[in-house]
Amino acid sequence: MTGKYRITTRKIFILLLLIFLIPIFLLTSISIGFYKTSLYDIFSVVQHKICGFLGLNNNGQINSRLAAIVWDIRLPRALMALIAGVGLAIAGTTLQGVLRNPLVSPFTIGISSGASFGAALAIVLGIGITGFSVYMVVINAFVFSLIAVSLTLGIARIKGLSQESIILSGIAVMYLFSALVTFLQYIAHEHDLKTLVYWIMGDLAFSNWKRVSIVSPIVIICLVLFKFAWDLNVLAMGDEVAKSSGTEPGTVRLICTVLASLITASIVCMTGPIGFIGLVSPHIARLIIGSDYRYSMFCSALIGALILIAADTAARVITAPTELPVGVLTAFLGVPLFLHLLLRSRREVWR
């Protein structure tokens, strides 16, 4: 009895610690950069803006350049990193759970290549689902990533949505869209090609308040997925045990895959495919908090956010005044952390 409580207390402590790190990482990310800002600057800008919204009087004068950098550029970008990190990590955890395979990530089932193809259509051929608009790339990427997932699930359905069938048809769909993207790259003009390659690397540089507000509802989908933690737990024992404990494996797998795909598609269409977060956050979470999805999902979300905020900060700073695409850096930050935990743990990470 006491043993169980000690373990639970430890897990809750880890989660609280990670939650505490989130604002620290956010503030650090906002204050670091080519234009130096102090914590005081950040707070005064935020206070000024919030008072402005509420129609209250502010006595203090705010440097408009400082306000633009903190409020219009760095804050939405840091929040985008937070939301994208949470979303990709939750999607990864969910998919690894329903597909019972720790090598799966949101991109394994064709989402990223579908999104890349949608973006490529818009960038190279100027073909958009909605006709021309600034958001043609975004909408194309979103729609085509969902087309890719539907194709994956449609093929897998023939085999009763088993875990193997989803993974294998996902890989087939991924290769199909990758081939199409390669073809479009081949015929693209030099300028378009550069834009496309840059998009495929994944970047948060285009973040603004509008995009943040469009993406933020995915947090609600994430909360819905928490509801499935017990189903993911029993699914770990196999479909038969899951079924005999009252979980319908096929239904859970379909719902969870669709929700995880919606999350990933919403993020990827804004940022491009930022790899690695969805694959490695669930592992890091399990290594520090155990396999029980009730805890590991939440932990994974926090880890994903922390890695992406840190990686984006590093991407802005390392080669300042120019920037690296964050997709290039996520692996550089995640891999050492992952390997450290992996090599330190005495146990096998999966069977």
Place this chain on the structure above:
Amino acid sequence: MAVKITIKNLSIMYDSIRALDNISISVEAGKITALVGPNGAGKTTLLKSINGILKPFTGVVLIDGLEVAKIKSRDLAMKVGYVPQSASPYLPFTVFEVVLMGRRPYINWIVSERDIEIVNRILKIMKIDYLRDRYFDEISAGEKQKVMIARALAQEPEILLLDEPTSNLDLRHQIEILGLVRELCKEKKLTVMMAMHDLNLAYRYSDFIIMLKNGKIHAYGEPSEVLTPENIRDVYGVDVFIVDTPFRVIIPTEVIRD
């Protein structure tokens, strides 16, 4: 004599292969019924049809008069516990976590004090409370089997289905596990159905035996009526020598050539 499970004209198909062929049988409540028969005779298929994992091609399975196919899987999980031949999590879960999974049908999200109490009590009953914080993949095969039975018991079922509970276990674990099953059956009025390969153990530990051959019931009744040299020769194609004191001991002697 109360009937717990009624099977009427049940056929089950795997693609075009008929795994169970028009089976009808009534299973006694609160008794241990063993399923015996050669590999591929339909033992596992029959177990899986009782807890709804496999859907009938024709016929019905009734539990307490209710059709299994029409019971919600969560409600069914509160009635029937299932221990498959082999199952293990792909992730490192602790023994406590695995047994707690058996509470799934009762838990929405939050684990109650009662859930934890029940899990602890079952760990004690199965004599594995010393394992509770160990990882499932680090314990022995015999211990794993006890954990899996504990997981099924955590569902507080009325029916317990065991698929070859003693295969690949050592002698001591075989006897220990079947002894525990017999105690549970008596104390909790559990109806137990178990697929078995070892005819001697089936004889000793079951109240009734269903002998299957090619998806059909070859014989059904008390162990002494079913496990005869004639039946065994017909179903397994093996000649046996039987010693009847103090238990019945079945010694295989020779394979019969066609």
